[in-house]
Amino acid sequence: MASLIEQLTERLREAGYRNTPARRAVLEALIDGPSHMTAPDVVAAVDESSPSVGRASVYRTLELLTRLGLVQASTLGGTETTYMLAPSGHHHHAICLECRATLEIDECVVGELEGLLCQRTGFEIRGHLLEIYGLCPRCATSQRNSNQTE
Amino acid sequence: MASLIEQLTERLREAGYRNTPARRAVLEALIDGPSHMTAPDVVAAVDESSPSVGRASVYRTLELLTRLGLVQASTLGGTETTYMLAPSGHHHHAICLECRATLEIDECVVGELEGLLCQRTGFEIRGHLLEIYGLCPRCATSQRNSNQTE
DNA sequence: GTATATGCAAAAAGTTTGCACAGTA
């Protein structure tokens, strides 16, 4: 079975792009790092692991990977853009607005909606993003407590 | 019936924040402008309508409005962050990856999932974002045509 | 061999900060 990095570079190749050290370095940073990284996070990680790769290539690669759908950008309910590897299959997130923790959700209820949308509008669907915002149990509890003492 | 701007400033007030000219100018820019605006778009619109409001206040206000949930930031499937008024009720988007057109979707299938998530994990849900990415009918057609002639 | 992709460094763009002052509640 092909490793994740191999699968991803293969998808680049299929789309007509070359398999270069800079692109591998960005993919590896995303694979090895936390599930959501800002652009400067990725720049720093690449600079750590592959100092010969330039900043500009990191930005160019993040843009390319996002355009091809290998990577997905999201604001996680805040204002800061983060990048994550686009999960194959369905994985969505519940995000705590307080502590920024993310929780994976496996259930996917979007499929049925996509069918309907495609039928009604002729939209050709490529993917989707579903994020649920709220307070994780820990933060919900501590917020209730602090309200009591106010 | 209270106008939209009044409803929004009222929500600010309820959260303990003051109703100031800078905040009204940002809200008005979002109300009057296109449905998705980047931060520099909002800065420009405010500078147009209320030249006395400073750039910094626009950023501070966008951050505040997002934190309070009056505004939602999203990358629309690309890498650029845009802001939109968070619609009350359910409105989601289908976004064309080619021409960036957005299409409103009224159906909401997330409610049931939220109930399940809340029950299972104790997450206290405040909102959600659902975006469907793909090609609008027009771009899907023109892409098929250009593939034929390749 | 050739076109794509790169690193570099500089420029541009975008965002944040500190602080004295203004204006809301």
Add this chain to the structure above:
DNA sequence: TACTGTGCAAACTTTTTGCATATAC
């Protein structure tokens, strides 16, 4: 009146660009 919020300008961070060179295929 008290304190939140502001404008300003400077500092800082992030992102983009142009171009000669390297390298994947």
